[in-house]
Amino acid sequence: MRISEIFYSIQGEGVLTGVPSVFVRTSGCNLRCSWCDTPYASWQPEGPEMVAEEILTQIAMHPTRYIVVTGGEPMIAKGIREFIATLREMGKHITVETAGTVPPEGCVVDLVSLSPKLANSTPSVAKAGAAWVQRHEQTRLQPEVLGAWIESAMDYQLKFVISSQADLEEAHDVIAAIGLPIPPEKVLLMPEGTTLEAMRSRYDLLIEACKRHGHRLSPRLHIELFGNKRGT
Numbered sequence: 001m002r003i004s005e006i007f008y009s010i011q012g013e014g015v016l017t018g019v020p021s022v023f024v025r026t027s028g029c030n031l032r033c034s035w036c037d038t039p040y041a042s043w044q045p046e047g048p049e050m051v052a053e054e055i056l057t058q059i060a061m062h063p064t065r066y067i068v069v070t071g072g073e074p075m076i077a078k079g080i081r082e083f084i085a086t087l088r089e090m091g092k093h094i095t096v097e098t099a100g101t102v103p104p105e106g107c108v109v110d111l112v113s114l115s116p117k118l119a120n121s122t123p124s125v126a127k128a129g130a131a132w133v134q135r136h137e138q139t140r141l142q143p144e145v146l147g148a149w150i151e152s153a154m155d156y157q158l159k160f161v162i163s164s165q166a167d168l169e170e171a172h173d174v175i176a177a178i179g180l181p182i183p184p185e186k187v188l189l190m191p192e193g194t195t196l197e198a199m200r201s202r203y204d205l206l207i208e209a210c211k212r213h214g215h216r217l218s219p220r221l222h223i224e225l226f227g228n229k230r231g232t
Contacts, residue, residue, distance in 0.1 A: 001077040002027040003050045004041040007231040008062040012222030014113055014157050014188060016095065021066040022059050026077040031099060032128045032136050033121040035161070037194050037228060041072035052083050056090075068095045069109075075102035084109060100146040101139050104153070112153040114146055118170045120163055120192065143177040150180055158182065159218060163192035163202060168209050184214035191220070194228040 004027035011019045029042035040046050059067060067087055074080055075098050084107055087094050095111040104112075117140035125133050150156050160171040168189075175182055189209055191202035199220060210217050226232035 001050065001055075001079050001083070002045065002047050003055065004038070004045070004047040004072065005231060006055065006058045008064070009222065009232050011066070011068065011095075012220055012225075012232075013190065013218050014095075014111075014159060015155075015216075016066070016111065017218070017221050019066050020062075020064045021068045021095070022062050022064060023068045023070055024055060024059070024074075026069070026071045026074045026080070028076055029072040030076055030101060030135075030139055031073065031117060031121070032123050032132045033117060034123040034127065035121065035192055035194075038072065040230070045072065052079065052086060055083070056086070059092075065092050066095070067092045068097060070097040073099055073102065075104075075107075081105070081107045098149070099140070100149055101142045103145050103148050107152070109153050111155045111157065112149045113157050113159055114149055115159045115161065116141055116146060116171075116174050118160065118162075118167050118174070120161070120167055141174060141177075143174065143179070146174075147178045147180055150178070150182070156186065157188050158186055159188040159190055161192045162189050162206060162209075165205065167192075168205070172213075185216050187213075187215040188218040189215050190218040194223065196224065199223065 004025040006024050008022050011017055011021045025041055027041045027045040027047040036042050094109045096109045097113045099117055100114040189206045191199040193199040206217055222232045
């Protein structure tokens with residue numbers, strides 16, 4: 001599979017924030033989010049083709065059982081299900097970070113971090129071209145696929161990138177469309193932005209929403225600590 005980067009850091013988002021983890025970032029994505037912070041794995045995919053044994057050798061160099069499979073969109077990577085099955089056989093704790101547009105199809109993970117893409121993710125025609133805008137809009141939300149992941153994973157979190165009140169309202173529409181009883185604390189609200197200033201400008205909105213609905217605030221700790229840099 002094509003790999004953008006493999007690195008050892010701490011998890012910066014979600015319920016495992018702060019846990020030392022090896023991140024395996026696949027290269028390639030079926031979406032083109034306007035605010036994407038990893039364009040080298042989506043808008044301009046890069047990185048070498050690697051076989052599973054090469055990836056596992058790099059993973060073994062680090063003293064943690066926590067593995068985060070991310071992207072891009074990792075679930076479109078060739079051989080990804082077989083790779084995840086191998087990690088499970090090795091006793092690793094596996095988090096898959098996905099937009100939830102590709103069904104699990106038998107893929108079982110310890111934690112699926114679902115990040116449904118709201119309307120704020122749609123790029124402009126000038127930036128992406130009309131064909132990609134149409135493809136993004138047709139693909140970005142798949143409630144039935146989100147539901148399949150929730151029912152198949154050992155644990156899950158629903159993580160929404162929020163920049164406005166309209167985003168909050170759309171997030172609740174997505175939750176309703178999934179059609180499953182989702183505890184409010186499984187819903188994580190994350191500020192849109194790749195700078196401290198941008199993220200902090202969203203916190204008042206997100207804190208009030210969390211207090212009102214019982215959701216969980218998910219800061220982006222890696223940006224707080226390292227900035228918006230690769231390998232962190």
